[in-house]
Amino acid sequence: MTMRTPFDKRDPLARRKHRHVPPGARSSALHAMSARAATGRFVLQSCTDCGAATYPPRDACPRCWGSLVWKDQTRGAALLSETVIRTTTDLYFRNHLPWRMGKLALDAGPVAVAHLHADLLIGDRAEMHLVIDKGGNAALFALPAGRNADMQDRQWREFVVPVKDRTVLVSDARSAIGRAIVGALHAAGARLVVAGMAPPARAADLADELLAQDGVQAVPLDLTDPVSIAEGLSKVGGPLDIVINSARFVRSGGVSHGGNLTDQRRAFELSAMGLSRLAQACAPILAARASGAFVDILSANALAPDADFAAYSAVEAARHSLVQSFRHEMRNAGVRVLSILTGPTEDEDHQSIPPPKVTPTRIAKCVLAALEGGLEQSCVGDVATDALTRWMADPALYTREKNL
Amino acid sequence: MTATDNPLAGLIAGLASSRIRAIDLTNTLSTDFPVIVLPSEFGQCEPFRMETVSRYDGNGPAWYWNNISMNEHTGTHFDAPAHWITGRDIPNGTVDMVAPADFIHPAVVIDISREADDDADFILTRAFLEDWEQQNGPIPPRHWVLLRTDWSKRVGTLSYLNLKDDGAHSPGPDADAMRFLVHDRDCVGLGVETVGTDAGQASNFDEPLPAHSILHGNGRFGLQCLTNIDQLPVTGAVIVAMPLKIKGGSGSPLRVMALVTG
Numbered sequence: 001m002t003m004r005t006p007f008d009k010r011d012p013l014a015r016r017k018h019r020h021v022p023p024g025a026r027s028s029a030l031h032a033m034s035a036r037a038a039t040g041r042f043v044l045q046s047c048t049d050c051g052a053a054t055y056p057p058r059d060a061c062p063r064c065w066g067s068l069v070w071k072d073q074t075r076g077a078a079l080l081s082e083t084v085i086r087t088t089t090d091l092y093f094r095n096h097l098p099w100r101m102g103k104l105a106l107d108a109g110p111v112a113v114a115h116l117h118a119d120l121l122i123g124d125r126a127e128m129h130l131v132i133d134k135g136g137n138a139a140l141f142a143l144p145a146g147r148n149a150d151m152q153d154r155q156w157r158e159f160v161v162p163v164k165d166r167t168v169l170v171s172d173a174r175s176a177i178g179r180a181i182v183g184a185l186h187a188a189g190a191r192l193v194v195a196g197m198a199p200p201a202r203a204a205d206l207a208d209e210l211l212a213q214d215g216v217q218a219v220p221l222d223l224t225d226p227v228s229i230a231e232g233l234s235k236v237g238g239p240l241d242i243v244i245n246s247a248r249f250v251r252s253g254g255v256s257h258g259g260n261l262t263d264q265r266r267a268f269e270l271s272a273m274g275l276s277r278l279a280q281a282c283a284p285i286l287a288a289r290a291s292g293a294f295v296d297i298l299s300a301n302a303l304a305p306d307a308d309f310a311a312y313s314a315v316e317a318a319r320h321s322l323v324q325s326f327r328h329e330m331r332n333a334g335v336r337v338l339s340i341l342t343g344p345t346e347d348e349d350h351q352s353i354p355p356p357k358v359t360p361t362r363i364a365k366c367v368l369a370a371l372e373g374g375l376e377q378s379c380v381g382d383v384a385t386d387a388l389t390r391w392m393a394d395p396a397l398y399t400r401e402k403n404l
Numbered sequence: 405m406t407a408t409d410n411p412l413a414g415l416i417a418g419l420a421s422s423r424i425r426a427i428d429l430t431n432t433l434s435t436d437f438p439v440i441v442l443p444s445e446f447g448q449c450e451p452f453r454m455e456t457v458s459r460y461d462g463n464g465p466a467w468y469w470n471n472i473s474m475n476e477h478t479g480t481h482f483d484a485p486a487h488w489i490t491g492r493d494i495p496n497g498t499v500d501m502v503a504p505a506d507f508i509h510p511a512v513v514i515d516i517s518r519e520a521d522d523d524a525d526f527i528l529t530r531a532f533l534e535d536w537e538q539q540n541g542p543i544p545p546r547h548w549v550l551l552r553t554d555w556s557k558r559v560g561t562l563s564y565l566n567l568k569d570d571g572a573h574s575p576g577p578d579a580d581a582m583r584f585l586v587h588d589r590d591c592v593g594l595g596v597e598t599v600g601t602d603a604g605q606a607s608n609f610d611e612p613l614p615a616h617s618i619l620h621g622n623g624r625f626g627l628q629c630l631t632n633i634d635q636l637p638v639t640g641a642v643i644v645a646m647p648l649k650i651k652g653g654s655g656s657p658l659r660v661m662a663l664v665t666g
Contacts (some may be wrong), residue, residue: 199451200441225435225453262447381572 004192004215004237010135016288016389021135021334021378029057030138035205036070037130037138044108048073055140067341076107077142082116086268092134095384096158104128104142114140117153131159132374134334136327151372160374161293161336167240169224169233171196172247175298176347179210180360181244184368186215186301194236198247200230223247223274224266229281240285244295244367247274249351255310264311272318279326287333294330295367296323296337300379300387302341304399327376338370345381356382418665428458429595429630429643429660431477431559438563438565439627440477440599443607446473449475452657461664468476477656482647483593483616483626487654497623501655506625507646511662513636514548517554520575524566525605528577530584548627548643551575555597556631566604576603579614588623593625595643595660597633603628627660629648637645 005134027036029045036043044053053073061068082102093099102116104126109138120126126142133139141159143149152162168185172178173195185193186218195211195218205211211218221232223245233240249267253259275296286292302320305313320339327337344350346357358381366380379385390398418424431437435531439449454475458464476499477483483493484499496503514536519526528551537543545661553575558564566573577585594601594615601615611617619626627645642663647656 200438200565200567201562202569203562204569210515222435222451226455227435230509234456266448327590338585361588 015101017290019287019290019334020095021332022092022133022137023090024135024331026137027057029059032070033057033130034132034136034138037132040130040373040375041292042073042075043070044073044110044130045069046073053106055106055110055112062192071082073106073108075128076145076193077112077114077128078103078120079104079116079120079124079126079142080111082122083234096155100155102142104140108241111186112140112223114142115155115159117141117143117149117156119144119149119153129373132336132376133159134336134363136331155167155233157291159295161242161291161338163242163368163371163373165295166242166291167192167194167236167238168242169194169236169240169245171221171243171245171274172198173211173218173247174198175349176360177345177363178246181246181367182210182216184361185244185363186213186331188368189196190215192217192237194219194232194240196232196247198222201212209277212356224269226277226281233281233285240282241289241291242284242293243278244284244292245275245278247271247278248297248299248349250299250309250312252309252352252371253311254307257343259311264315267311267315267404270292272322275319275322275326277324283326283330283333283335287330289335292330292335292337293332293338293371294326295340295369295370297363298323300343300384302339303387304402307403337377338365338375339377340370340380341377341381341388342366342382343387358383365372407461412531416614421430423665425643425664425666426664427632427664429632429634429662430480430658431556431629431631432472437479437559438599439475439568439582441565444598446576447478452478461508468525473658476650476653476657477628479611479657480631480660481627481655481657482645483620483628483655484647484653485620485623485625486652487626488616488620490617491623494620494623497620498647498650499647499656500651502625502647506592508642508644510544510547510639511550511595511636511641512543512639513550513552513641513645514543515551515552515601515638517634520553520555523562524573525603526575527603528575528581529579532576533581533584535653537610543585543589543591544639546592547639548593548595548645549585549591550588550595550630550633550636550643551577551597552633556629556633559631565599572599572604572653574598574600574604576601576606577615578609579611582614582618586624591624593627594619595627595630595633597629597630600628613617630660632662635664638665640665646651 023383045068046053047061047066050064085099100116105111127145129141130138131141168190170178170181173182182193182195193216197218219232222228231235249270251263254297299311299316302316332392342358344353344357346359363380368380379388433452439451453470454470456470459468485494486495491497602613606613644661647658
């Protein structure tokens, strides 16, 4: 028997901590900023008349009353001044005092108040990030520029999902994607990676070196079966911080022909219903954690269908919808729900599709980047990035062009 | 009424006095009970699934019930002749048409547990059966032939399906053994503890999947995923097996019971 490192040291009789989230009410303009920040962009509004960038978000240019559009901006800035907040009536920040903030002169133009990394001093150059707070809203964060900042920074960690020393469940560790994620999480210092193994079990599972490592625990897990999910979660010793849903069922086929109804049902049961079953089972567990997160890996076919993979596209669209509802539900609990959109992957699911395809290793890297950057929606690979861009520009045109 | 004018009275009296015992040959139908795994070119068997509709809660304050789903061949189950292409033209070959007289038949138990333990791919041959008859007497007609492999003791372990890199490994009969049982011994059907009446590697036989092919082509039945066969005598047990009356169904999960004396 080997002992795992204790998940955290605390008074065994301490009462469960009530988790709060930062205030949620914001203007429509700020929600527009949050929607862009969710994908990791650094945007500010720019005036279409005078060209000046402005912050905080507004409905019209404060200089000339011109109309504003969102534009990606340069991230550079200099720290002008700082202050430390030592008292507040806000329940979330009360639990995180003292809290340091500062004023920065953004290279893009405006002067902005932002959350500060501990190493950043007055006069220093900073790199600006638009991060999403636990309440789901965009916030400006200034990291030290030009050097590797300490990502264990106390304030920064409030806006991201730390992986080191955390317990993470991967829902399908049998697939190539799941295996890559298990390996990447283990390498990133997760305390325990729980690897969900869909039945039937095979004799070879026992000899699997990936699963035999210290800090990796294989459990039988089938998202089509609520009993299996309950039993799988019951085998996780200690709290669970992060759930990564890599399970999916991919088969080609159309709607009126070439589609297999048994496969279609299976895809819905595993990918869409399976997501709901997993979310229901793990939501209360994640809500109890300081940095709980749920990551779902989705196909870019969720945005617009690929007629040759009709059922798969439909299921991924249903899943995309469920994940967004789940994200909304978990906001009050401070649990982040992240989606990773991918194009065809270099695995047995997409044998019939020519390159470019995304490797499982790359998806695993993207999952870690999404967690470490707190990104609600990420695209991995050119196909998914292109799909999202074209879908945002003109969904009807994109759907037609995709199926020419 | 006495036993002379009502033969059932003897059965009732036997059950009441425990001179006749009922033995459950059924595995529990649970979500984690393994189902047969076919090569990925083919459609797959859905396992048993259960979702609660209500359990004395807001969805039903006073009652508890579940929605369940499964394949016809999930858990302890019955194979009707129509399950196989060879049995497609057998009259009344679907489960709903099984004659009530076929619900109850005597059984003969052939123990190959030692051979199966030595070799997971043990093949039951006609020669083995003839040798068995030398020691146990002829297999009587119109009996279920139950193969005791003790495979049911592996349920809950990897070695039940016994999936290796080259497929499943479990014991079963070859074609000559099946022809002997069906044509020369007129069996009602074959009952096994494994997930299929055929051996795990039976798709590689020169006559592939002989148990299914020969049983069902001749209007005989199959019983799979049985347990407690080790509690049955070689002869003398009576099997009660009533599949669900699924319209046009190819098989059905069911409760299988054996009645034994003593």
